[in-house]
Amino acid sequence: MKYICIQMVVSMMMILLLSSPVLGADEDAYENDNSYDQARKIIINLETPQLHSFHEPADQDWIKFYGFKAKTYAIKAVNTGTCDLYLELYDADNMSKSIKVQDNPLDPLADEILSTGNILQHDGIYYVKISEAGSFSENCSYELTAYIPEGASPGDISGVVTDAVTGNPIGDALIVTDQLRSDLSHPDNGKYQLENHPPDSFTLTARHGDYVIEKDNYLSCVFSDNLPDNGMKEINIGMIPLDLSGAVLVLQIISGAHPNHLVSWQQDINGDRQIGLAEAIYIMRNVAQLP
Numbered sequence: 001m002k003y004i005c006i007q008m009v010v011s012m013m014m015i016l017l018l019s020s021p022v023l024g025a026d027e028d029a030y031e032n033d034n035s036y037d038q039a040r041k042i043i044i045n046l047e048t049p050q051l052h053s054f055h056e057p058a059d060q061d062w063i064k065f066y067g068f069k070a071k072t073y074a075i076k077a078v079n080t081g082t083c084d085l086y087l088e089l090y091d092a093d094n095m096s097k098s099i100k101v102q103d104n105p106l107d108p109l110a111d112e113i114l115s116t117g118n119i120l121q122h123d124g125i126y127y128v129k130i131s132e133a134g135s136f137s138e139n140c141s142y143e144l145t146a147y148i149p150e151g152a153s154p155g156d157i158s159g160v161v162t163d164a165v166t167g168n169p170i171g172d173a174l175i176v177t178d179q180l181r182s183d184l185s186h187p188d189n190g191k192y193q194l195e196n197h198p199p200d201s202f203t204l205t206a207r208h209g210d211y212v213i214e215k216d217n218y219l220s221c222v223f224s225d226n227l228p229d230n231g232m233k234e235i236n237i238g239m240i241p242l243d244l245s246g247a248v249l250v251l252q253i254i255s256g257a258h259p260n261h262l263v264s265w266q267q268d269i270n271g272d273r274q275i276g277l278a279e280a281i282y283i284m285r286n287v288a289q290l291p
């Protein structure tokens with residue numbers, strides 16, 4: 001009896017399966033996702049694309065992600081069929097109108113990349129609606145990815161910080177750049193390293209002193225330079241001490257008695273791109289503790 005019951009259940013399941021409506025072959029795995037509240041998440045920076053299609057004229061595909069303010073995201077739809085892809089970005093805070101539309105005006109079959117640029121006004125959920133512009137195409141499929149576009153490859157900036165008078169390494173010199181990278185030079189050898197520094201132009205500042213009472217021991221230096229893509233930049237820094245030896249060094253440089261190739265103009269304090277009387281007077285005032 002038991003055996004017969006099981007057999008009947010199996011037979012009924014077979015009948016149900018065979019009589020179920022067959023899903024359209026081109027309906028993608030993310031259906032139903034025809035409105036924002038049915039949107040599927042997309043994983044940022046995942047290389048494997050989501051495979052989507054438009055299986056009927058009314059099909060819309062919605063995805064969502066959590067975006068950070070001022071961060072740039074790219075939503076890329078690669079056209080693997082024959083439809084005109086149309087992308088719209090929505091902010092969950094106001095779904096009445098899209099905040100950006102992406103649709104190549106020249107080529108209906110173009111891949112579309114919607115970049116958020118700097119339009120994300122706050123941290124939060126953002127939606128992207130992908131639909132077909134124009135009339136329905138039978139063969140409509142596309143591959144979808146979302147990623148944070150990275151610029152050119154970072155590089156490294158490194159060097160040694162020394163005392164321009166004695167040539168001895170200086171430890172604990174503070175090296176910072178306007179790209180928000182920093183290091184303190186090594187006490188033993190004066191070396192500093194800024195790893196994975198963003199490429200292109202940067203401004204590096206070196207200073208040394210008592211960081212608690214904000215008293216400088218050396219003239220601070222400012223270097224502006226360009227870091228090539230994936231490149232390396234060596235910047236060795238000879239710092240001029242804010243004491244009599246530094247004042248004498250500057251006077252020697254002015255008189256030509258000291259090669260100034262070790263001391264770059266980046267330490268100038270009055271912006272004339274050279275080490276001169278202004279710097280000597282500045283140091284002397286410092287030594288004499290004059291305002």
Ligand SMILES: [Ca+2]
Nearest residue numbers: 028053054061
């Ligand atoms: Ca779809």
Ligand SMILES: [Ca+2]
Nearest residue numbers: 033034060061
């Ligand atoms: Ca859909």
Ligand SMILES: [Ca+2]
Nearest residue numbers: 084085103104
């Ligand atoms: Ca298009």
